[in-house]
Amino acid sequence: MKSLVQATIAIIVVCSLLFFATNRLESAGSKGSKDTLTVYNWGEYIDPDLLDQFTEETGIKVIYETFDSNEAMMTKVQQGGSAYDVAVPSEYMVQKMMEEDLLIPLDHSKIPNLKNIDPYFLDLAFDPKNKYSIPYFWxxxxxxxxxxxxxxxxxxxxxxxxxxxxxxxxxxxxxxxxxxxxxxxxxxxxxxxxxxxxxxxxxxxxxxxxxxxxxxxxxxxxxxxxxxxxxxxxxxxxxxxxxxxxxxxxxxxxxxxxxxxxWFDNFVIPKTAANIDGAHAFINFMLDAEVSAQNNDYVGYSTPNKAAMELMDPEVINDERFYPTxxxxxxxxxxxxxxxxxxxxxxxxxxxxxxxxx
Amino acid sequence: MTRQRGALFPYIIWIALFVIAPIALVVYYSMLDLSGNFTLANYKSFFTPVYLKMTLTSFWYAFLITLFTLIIAYPTAYLLTKTKHKQLWLMLIIIPSWINLLLKTYAFIGIFGLYGPINAFIEIFGLEPKQILFTDFSFIFVSVYIFIPFMIIPIFNSLDKLNPTLIYAARDLGASGFTTFRRVIFPLTIDGVKSGIQVTFIPALSLFMITRLIAGNQVITLGTAIEQQFLVSQNWGMGSTIAVFLILSMVLIMFLTGQKKGGRVR
Structure with missing residues (x-):
């Protein structure tokens, strides 16, 4: 009986220590304020150095969370609770989230780097005039x-x-x-x-x-x-x-x-966003030619960013298996x-x- | 009397919230179609060859898994009771069940692979490497491996409680080893076997992750279908309908393997 009590106390102590620690770590970047940005993306789908670079340039701290399926992502956005500022759904999910009224329309004037995207990948059937989404990788x-x-x-x-x-x-x-x-x-x-x-x-x-x-x-x-x-x-x-x-x-x-x-994975700003300006700044940052080229070097998928392609290894972008004509x-x-x-x-x-x- | 009822109150709440309410919800959802209308169409589509065949395969594989688990677990439990440090041995058998199921399953992907240790062993004898992963053999093997500790524990407990003088008496009266087992040991431990079957057969019926990771979807069970209806099609109605049938079959198994009313005095 005594050892049982001891074990219980030990577990409670460990739990409260961990709880305290996570609390401290999280309050370092209090969620949902002007100087933080929560990005919700697929795993292994961004160069982490770029997140630091973004923080350096704008002073906005990035909280990066990942999901492993479109459906799981949508469920979490639907439930609210977490202040996701930027998410990266696939095209059919963009359409679905649009229909369910889960997205905030993008302000193109705040995303000047949109000009870097190959026009071929803009204004597609799932999101005419890119009102809600901008392609990230395809x-x-x-x-x-x-x-x-x-x-x-x-x-x-x-x-x-x-x-x-x-x-x-x-x-x-x-x-x-x-x-x-x-x-x-x-x-x-x-x-x-x-x-x-x-x-x-x-x-x-x-x-x-x-x-x-x-x-x-x-x-x-x-x-x-x-x-x-x-x-x-x-x-x-x-x-x-x-x-x-x-x-x-x-x-x-x-x-x-x-x-x-x-297929396309696209930047969107979900309804849960708390830092809409920051979200636009982040999307614009990711569309920058140099940033995008560096990111592509890390992730390795096909980029729709024409300006970035000029900076990339020609061997990569001329590979017709991944950049079909x-x-x-x-x-x-x-x-x-x-x-x-x-x-x-x-x-x-x-x-x-x-x-x-x- | 009233005091007794008061003490029961938390448990009644518990059962209402976590047993009755979920089952009621499952039944309720099973009668909704995709747009939320009340319908019995889900039940109608359950009684189509696809789902009936799926039910049949689920039961067949669950049966095989339980059978092999029992064949392995009973003698093991019996021998365990005869060893000197039986609690230690029992512990060693139970420890693997502390490891997360997913980790164990992934380990088997490596073990059974074309370049895994088993095939390397086969090649020593100059044989061609065999496709072990993604067959129904590997599915049953891994499932049996996972369920063995759960089958051993109840059987071990009932064998351990068995009064040895009864066995001596049987032997004194001239019963052969086999007769002693058939007429004395086995009937007296049948309750342990029954609870072992319950904790194996029922979860085996709804296995889903192993069907994909180890059997590569060569084996489709009701569990797989439920997972897909909820996560992919997001058709909660159909998913719930399959779940209703799963619950019904579990009730049936409980009923068939349940202890007799009144119970034996021990």
């Missing part, structure tokens, strides 16, 4: 593969290559309904935003014929598995592919010509917000496909 969905582990004729310029009988049990798919169903729709020559049961059924039938080749449908674990040569081929996002290719130089990446997805981009489609009903249908068909694996 990329595609494609196939990362290890040429050493597969037959030579497979170059994945077409989705059909995935169905090749030599790839039995060698393909990883990312565990996302939009990505996999989109790939199915693209492979039968349809739009990945199709709202037609017939087409979805056809795409699923086509996907079911892929099952002998599918080794697993997993999430972020794809990255270490591809790096360790556990699999030969994986359907994934270009950004993730780039991460893998840094670690494993044998890997190559291709976006099939029939079409695929083009405009001609190739013609075939790429941005995800539209399907609405809950169709999103549900995509998921039903995706589950049906998954069930057929067994």
């Amino acid at each position: 990329g595609t969905v494609g196939i990362v593969f290890n040429p050493n582990l597969i037959e030579e004729h497979l170059t994945f310029t077409t989705w059909e290559d995935l169905w090749d009988s030599s790839l039995k049990d060698k393909v990883f798919l990312v565990d996302g309904a939009r990505e996999v169903m989109g790939m199915g729709l693209n492979s039968i020559g349809e739009s990945l935003n199709a709202k037609d049961e017939d087409l979805l059924r056809k795409a699923t039938d086509k996907l079911v014929t892929l099952t002998p080749n599918v080794k697993a449908i997993i999430g972020d674990e794809i990255t270490p598995l591809m790096i360790n040569n556990e699999a030969a081929v994986a359907l994934t996002w270009s950004g993730q592919a780039q991460d893998m290719m840094w670690e494993n130089e044998d890997l190559d990446f291709a976006v099939p010509e029939e079409g695929s997805n083009l 405009e001609e190739v981009r013609e075939h790429l489609e941005v995800y539209e917000n399907l609405g809950p009903e169709w999103l549900g249908k995509y998921n039903e068909y995706f589950i049906k496909f998954k069930m057929s694996l067994n």
Whole structure:
């Protein structure tokens, strides 16, 4: 009994010490005031040195928090409570947050560096005239593969290559309904935003014929598995592919010509913002050519910042796998917000496909 | 009497808030469609081949996992009671269950990998490396590994409490080792086995993370479907409907493996 009491007291003491410490640390930059800014971004998605540089230049202290899915981010913004000043959702989530009235319109006069962005990436369908969002990074969905582990004729310029009988049990798919169903729709020559049961059924039938080749449908674990040569081929996002290719130089990446997805992650100012001026200043800072070039060097995804590209290593920006030509981009489609009903249908068909694996 | 009721009050509040209210909410949500209208459509879509097959696979895998766990756990628990430092041995078996489940699962990704230690071992004998990860074998193996301590503890407790004179009596009366086990030991420890089955089968039915990390979605259980309905489709109605069926099947299992009313006097 005595030791039990002692243990309880010990735990309480440790907890209160930790509580006291975090409290002290947090009050050093009291949340939601004029001189702090809370940035809510994906993990590993910014050069941390730039946050310090921003604080040096403007005197605004940055609190940096991360999320791992658009949905989780939106839920936290919806609930309020935390004063997020800048967030970085993907394009379909920008649309959704717009519809749910969770965003504050941007004041373009406070973001002069907007001129650095390639006009090709401005005024897109998901946010006409960039009223609420500015693109941060962009990329595609494609196939990362290890040429050493597969037959030579497979170059994945077409989705059909995935169905090749030599790839039995060698393909990883990312565990996302939009990505996999989109790939199915693209492979039968349809739009990945199709709202037609017939087409979805056809795409699923086509996907079911892929099952002998599918080794697993997993999430972020794809990255270490591809790096360790556990699999030969994986359907994934270009950004993730780039991460893998840094670690494993044998890997190559291709976006099939029939079409695929083009995605954007974008700066927005959510309704929870407490420091709206600071948020504009931060976005403007990140769009600066030099800052953006440095950031891109760290993150490594494809940047929409034209001025920054001029400062970057030409080898990087001329890599057509990650900076596809405009001609190739013609075939790429941005995800539209399907609405809950169709999103549900995509998921039903995706589950049906998954069930057929067994 | 009134005093007794007063003492029960906090527990009644507790049960109302954390047991009855959540279940009621799950049932309520299961009758809402995407736009919040009252409907039974979710139940209708549950009774389609996709979900019925999913229920069937969930039950089948949960059954296999429980079976293998029991086959391993019972003899282990039995041998444990015979050892000299049984509490120490029991402790050693329980310690791994203190480690976070996710960490253990990730460790298995490395162990089972094409270049992992198991395949390295296989190659010593000149055999081709085998695909172990992302098969139903690896799924069952990892699940069994995770549930073993939970099965051993109740069985160990009931074996430990077993009066050894009963076994001597059986042997004196001429029962063979097997008969003693079948007619004396096993019936007297059946309660431990039942609670072991409960704590294994019920969580095994709703496993979801392992189905993705270890089985690579080659095995789809009801748990996976619930996770997806809530997090991806954000269709809380359908997610709740699947949860209702999961709850119902758990009640059924509890009922089937429950102790007899009145209980035995010990």
